[in-house]
Amino acid sequence: MPELPEVETTRRGIEPHVEKQRVKEIILRRKDLRWPITPDLSKDMPGQTIESVSRRGKYLLLQTKTGTLIIHLGMSGSLRIATQSHIVGKHDHVDIVLDNKKILRFNDPRRFGCMLWQKSNGCLHPLLASLGPEPLSENFNSNYLYKKSRTRNAAIKTFIMDSKIVVGVGNIYANESLFLAGINPKRSAGKISKARFAKLVPCIKQVLQNAIDAGGTTLRDFTDSDGKPGYFAQSLLVYGRKDQPCNVCKTILKEIRQGQRSTVYCPKCQG
DNA sequence: ACTTCGACCTGTTGGC
DNA sequence: TGCCAACAGGTCGAAG
Numbered sequence: 493m494p495e496l497p498e499v500e501t502t503r504r505g506i507e508p509h510v511e512k513q514r515v516k517e518i519i520l521r522r523k524d525l526r527w528p529i530t531p532d533l534s535k536d537m538p539g540q541t542i543e544s545v546s547r548r549g550k551y552l553l554l555q556t557k558t559g560t561l562i563i564h565l566g567m568s569g570s571l572r573i574a575t576q577s578h579i580v581g582k583h584d585h586v587d588i589v590l591d592n593k594k595i596l597r598f599n600d601p602r603r604f605g606c607m608l609w610q611k612s613n614g615c616l617h618p619l620l621a622s623l624g625p626e627p628l629s630e631n632f633n634s635n636y637l638y639k640k641s642r643t644r645n646a647a648i649k650t651f652i653m654d655s656k657i658v659v660g661v662g663n664i665y666a667n668e669s670l671f672l673a674g675i676n677p678k679r680s681a682g683k684i685s686k687a688r689f690a691k692l693v694p695c696i697k698q699v700l701q702n703a704i705d706a707g708g709t710t711l712r713d714f715t716d717s718d719g720k721p722g723y724f725a726q727s728l729l730v731y732g733r734k735d736q737p738c739n740v741c742k743t744i745l746k747e748i749r750q751g752q753r754s755t756v757y758c759p760k761c762q763g
Numbered sequence: 764a765c766t767t768c769g770a771c772c773t774g775t776t777g778g779c
Numbered sequence: 780t781g782c783c784a785a786c787a788g789g790t791c792g793a794a795g
Binding site: 494495498526550564565566567568602604605619653655662663664665709711712713714731753754 | 786787788789790791
């Protein structure tokens, strides 16, 4: 479900309910997510005040004075603002109960997500330590991408989905960005010209920003923290549109597999 | 240093 | 209608 726009939509949705609130209690219904939920979480976080809700790539960070809760939504995770009257669902694995009576509820059917408590020790968590730049920041520019790509033989699509290169570009938006930039997803990253990267980078930024503005992409089950869907799905130009005509040239869009993920592209526009 | 691939899970979809 | 295989928004870590 969540790529960067969906995570950012979630962040914005929960922030006003959660920021400056004291954690009253943590309810763990299951702790076997991708990794076990940090055992100390329900002991260490209650009593702490959530100072800020930030995002690094697809990780959400709930910062307190004594530690940070690192949350990843994996493939199927979501965070909702609930109250006592909301019925607990099958995959509602964790509740963070706040002093304002609201509950930050973590749901994740596939349990590919994670919830890790890191005590403040001045170190960056290993999961965050080797991440590439934020795609919407100045640090992510065509010079940077060009330099990073020179030694790479991997396909450009795989390359821009590598979180060590740039964070937050998942399968949907990688497909969309390459279409907008007119680049064939199979092209070797190392063989792409500087001029092409100069085109690609703004396309990535634009696709992500537009998706954030639309509240993310809802394919089947993504909702924001109030349960509302995102509206970017209707703007998708290639993702999920195999065998349909290209919006630009009417050529039938083609689907291939790259690194066990589906890639859809226009053989003509991205020739 | 780079690339590929299995693994982690459940739910939904499409073909027979 | 039912069954089963294939696939789904992610990404780590082992192996080549």
